[in-house]
Amino acid sequence: MASVGIPDNLLAGLVPGLTGHKTEKKKEAVKAGIFRSALRTAEDLDRTPAAEGVPFSEAEAAELLDTVHEAGENLKKDPDGERVKAYKTAVRNFVHYVVERAYDVVEKSSGGNILKRKKFTTVVVIDERLERLAAEVLSAQRDKLDILRRLDEIHGLLVDLLR
Structure with missing residues (x-):
């Protein structure tokens, strides 16, 4: 007697325990590298605390603006390296504060x-x-931000040379 091969999906209702669905192997999560985790930690330290649900405070905005x-x-x-980093951190904190409190994203x-x-x-x-305050600050600080952009570009070129 010859055996006939019947696909599993046709036997799904006839054989108990057979669902007809192929089992997929679960992919294991790739662990973040040391550099990536250190970078995220450094970014978290540079940021101001999360502002979800916290109302706008003019005193805090003025303090960040003064900084x-x-x-x-x-x-x-x-213009040395330490002051460039301090300026970048101050601008990042101000922009983060503005974005967290001034905008709301709605998905439909x-x-x-x-x-x-x-x-x-x-x-x-x-x-x-x-x-408006953020727009005024960024326009007033345009020349300094241009210097930072150029410094970052040069730094990127130096990193590319090391590769």
Whole structure:
């Protein structure tokens, strides 16, 4: 008698324990490298605390703005590596503060058909005063930010040479 090969998906309802679905091997999560984890740790230390649900504080914004101006003046007087880092940190903290408190991201899905559903993301401006303040600061600090951009570009070229 000859045996007939029947695919598993046809036997799914006939044989107990056979579902007809192929079992997929689970992929193990790739552990982050030492450099990546150190970089994330350094970024977390540079940031201001998370601001979800925290209202806008003009005193805190003014303090961060003063820090940016002070670091910019120090950089203008003596442009060395330490002052560049201090200025970058001050600008990063100010921008992070503005983004966390001035904008809200709203995601909406369209339609009921899963196959034709589209996802829309809307950025809503919560505090226009804070947005205007950030725009003024960034425009006033444009020359210093240009210096930082050039320094980062040179640093990137030096890193590329080491490869």
